[in-house]
Amino acid sequence: MKAIVKPTASLSGSIQALSSKNYTTRYMLIAALAEGTSTIHYPAHSEDSDAMRRCIKDLGAIVEEDDVKMTITGFGRNPKPISELNVGNAGAVLRFLMSTAAFCPELTFVNAYPQSLGKRPHDDLISSLEQMGVQVEHNGGKLPITIRGGNPRGGKITVSGNVSSQFLSSLLFMTPLLDEDSEIEVLHDLKSKVIVGQTLEVLEMAGIRIEASEDLMFYRIPGKQRYQAKEYVVQGDYPGSAAILAAAAVTDSDVKVLRLAENSRQGERAVVDVLRAMGVPLTHDNDIVHVKGNSRLIGGEFDGDHFTDAVLAMVAAAVFAEGTTRFYNVENLRYKECDRITDFVTELRKAGADVEERQSEIIVHGRPQGVEGGVEIDAHIDHRVIMALTVVGLRSKQGLTIRDAHHVAKSYPHYFEHLKALGAHVELIAD
Template identity: 80%
Template sequence: MKAIVRPTAALQGEINALSSKNYTTRYMLVGALADGTSTIRFPAHSEDSDAMRRCIRDLGADLIEEGDTMTIRGFGRHPKPVRELNVGNAGAVLRFLMSVAAFCPEVTFVNAYPDSLGKRPHDDLIAALGQMNVSIDHNNGKLPITIRGGHPKGGRIQVSGNVSSQFLSSLLFMTPLLDEDSEIEVLHDLKSKVVVGQTLEVIRQAGIRLESSDDLMHYRIPGRQRYEAKEYVVQGDYPGSAAILAAAAVTRSDVRVLRLEEASKQGERAVIDVLRAMNVPLTHENGIVHVRGDGKLKAVEFDGDHFTDAVLAMVAAAVFAEGTSRFYNVENLRYKECDRITDYLNELRKAGADVEERQSEIIVHGKPEGVEGGVEIDAHFDHRVIMALTVVGLRSKRGLTIRDAHHVAKSYPQYFDHLRSIGAQVELADQ
């Protein structure tokens, strides 16, 4: 599917933020790992959360949805033996379930997206599981991956945090269920510490006891624990809303986005600070972000590691800011559905943006007058790239056509509907 994005001068209206993908997948996982029936209110519906739904069912969870409520009867530490699991293009789901699969005799994670998830490395988690009496066959650290477990053991575990925090989160979910106590040491750096905070929040809500160091590099996890069956409420999603807010920022707008908690532990909540620093007129009260955009932005510098999944949307806004913006400490963007630095910036240049890259930085020389556009560009099968390029298209002089735009459904299936509901000129067409 192509998205034909036409220049749009003004946006106006109100949107309910979609539910958080990160919290939904985590709540579903702890529900599956619990003994008993858990309830999740307002679960997200996206390709990623659907992948978690599909896989925990395959592993033996009973899952029922009625309206905005999901109930899960979990399998605890005894998932059903299954030969294959297909996580689609959902990297976090794959990594979380690799540790859960260690409780099974043998499970193969298939390579359904060789041009996207199939290119992403998982060596660090493979190495950590290898320390736990788990045998793994893999394709140079990539899919397909076969886990031969059945009897994972705790103890002292080391895992690198250089590439992704998801490897650590995966171990944090499964180690409380082991017979032995565990101690996890994170080697090197730890990317996306804020997202680890979300994992710890959910695990503790589910009744698990553990100790973590202030820098999140060391953990002590008692074994022989059980996840409690609980009721959870999913909050609104900042990463997806970031693109809506960026679109409002670069146009004349009067846009309200609801269900965005001021005290949220989502790192992408930082987009409010980024947009304020760009001089975007906005308020954030009672869970409502209200943007009255005038399209006049100024350049900023921010550490992007704190809001990884919203960096691309903020870069899109910075394309139209006065001055040079810099988003640094973002190397982990290279290891997502695509290389979100090189691939994304190549498409921005086609649209007329003036951008540079370093290994761990994105530099944007803003063009307040706008960019030319008028070209067809590649989404690289990446939902975050699609959303961010749409923002640029709205402020371009001749619009943009984005190929493979249907991949936005990975996290935000309603994205184009929501944009059009506030006046964005976007047409969807077959490729």
Template identity: 50%
Template sequence: MRLVLGISALLPEVTFVTDHPQSLGRRPNRELLEALTALGADCAATGEEGHLPITIRGGKLHGGRVTISGARSSQYLSALLFLAPLIGEPLEITVVDDLKSQALIHITLHVLREAGIVVEHDAALRHFSIAAGQHYQTREYSVPGDYPSAAALLSACAVTTDPASQITLTRLRPDEEIGVELMGALRAMGADVVVEGEMVRLRGGRRLRGIEMNGDGAIDCIPVLVAAACFAEGESVFYNIEGLHYKESDRINDLCMELRRAGCIVTPRDDAIIVRGQPQGVEGGVVVDGHSDHRLLMALAIVGLRSNRGLTLVGTGHIAKSYPHFFEDLQQLGVEVR
């Protein structure tokens, strides 16, 4: 939604609302709205943190210089980068504070290059310059596979106890930073992963072990990796993941609450999740809430695979945000889903 917020500043007026105030409605947008205001838009939001509903009155933006904080989300910067070529004047963007999930900024820059947009920037991703007079190219684009969704299927296979289990995924670009981080984490856990070009194959039935992982480079993969770590030997620590607090749900506290309900041993921290693995599995047999969050639903489904009495997930319709056929695909892979 944040990417659309940026582009919407070109319109005379638009209002964004949500039917899910406890998930999408809790996501802060203040930093992005402040930047759009600096570019000439009139933004009105709910509360000091820029929650939905949001009304933007734009249409007459100007270039110049603008600052944006990346401390809570890289999506604020991505929104400005996609908007910049459409303003009609040169724009310089300076990132202040920290910049979370830099891998996603590299993806944004890759997409812009493919679309014919030139963005000059420094190696640290703190200063960006977009010249005027650029136009998005009309052409055929090849959309690659989504690594966070792939991570759910790979993690599901990794926790299975049957050595005959195997999954093969295609159309995953091997040079994407998120993919490199994900494959590194799975291998560190002891998963049997083979990457050949854009194909990834994982065989299950291996003994997993705990890991320490800086999660910032693959932030949207962390919930399912946490779920897999629940069945690894020893302790796992996923750190530098504070940004998970500001997703569709609080993916640290909400996820840990539901994992504990299922019988997992997890400890939430402000910037980390600590997992004590139980290779023997968990008891399950309870109802868990996806908190209107597709990533939490994927993580809880993985835990359900290793629950003696299974899990009942509520709010499963929210899986449609990124992977509408997730549960159907699990069924095709042999998982009992009712």
């Protein structure tokens, strides 16, 4: 599918934020690892969360749902001994379930997206699992990956955190179920510490005890724990909403996004502060972010590691800011569905933006007058790239055509529907 994004002067209206993908997938996993039945209210519906649904069912969880909730009867530390699992293009789901798969005799994760997830490295988690007595057969750290487990051992474990925090989260979900106590030491650096905080939050909600150092680089995990079956309520999603807020910021707008908790632990909540720092008129009260955009923004400097999944949307807004905007500490963007630095910068330049890249930075020289557009650009099979390029298209002089726009469904299936409801001129056509 192609999205033809046409210049749009103004947006107005209110939308409900979609439910958080990150919390939904975590709640589904801890419900599957519990013995008993858990209830999740307002679960997200996206390709990623659907991948977790499908995979935990394949592993033996009983999943039932209606329009507003799902119930999951878990399998504890005894998943069904299946031979194959397909996570689609969901990297977090793959990494979380690689540790869970260590309880299976032999399980192969297939390579369904060789041009996207199939290119992403998982060596750091593979190394940690091997320290626990799990045999892993892999393709240079990439899919397909076969886990030969059955009896993983606790003890002292190291994991590198300088590519992704998902490797650490995966181990934190699994190690409480081991017979032995475990100690996890994070080597090098730890990216996206805020997201690790989300993992620790949901583990505590499920009755799991973990002692974490203040800098989140060391953990003590008692063994022989059991996940408790509980009720969970999924909060609104900041990463997806960031693109809606960016679109409102770069146009003349009066837009409200509802269900965005002010006290959320989602790191991407920082986009509210980023947009404020860029001079965007907005308020955040009663879980409603209200943007009264006037198309005027100013540049600044921002540590993107605090809001990883919203960096591209903020870069899109910065394309139209006065002066230069620098997003630093964002190297982990290179290891996502695509290289979200080089690939995204390439497409922005095609649209007429003045952007530079460094190994761990994106530097934007703003063009308040707008960009030319009028070209067809590549989404690189990446939902975040699609959303951010749409923001640029709205403010371009000739619009943009985005190829493979259907991949936005990975996290936000209703993205274009929501934008059009606010008045965006977007046409979707089949290839």
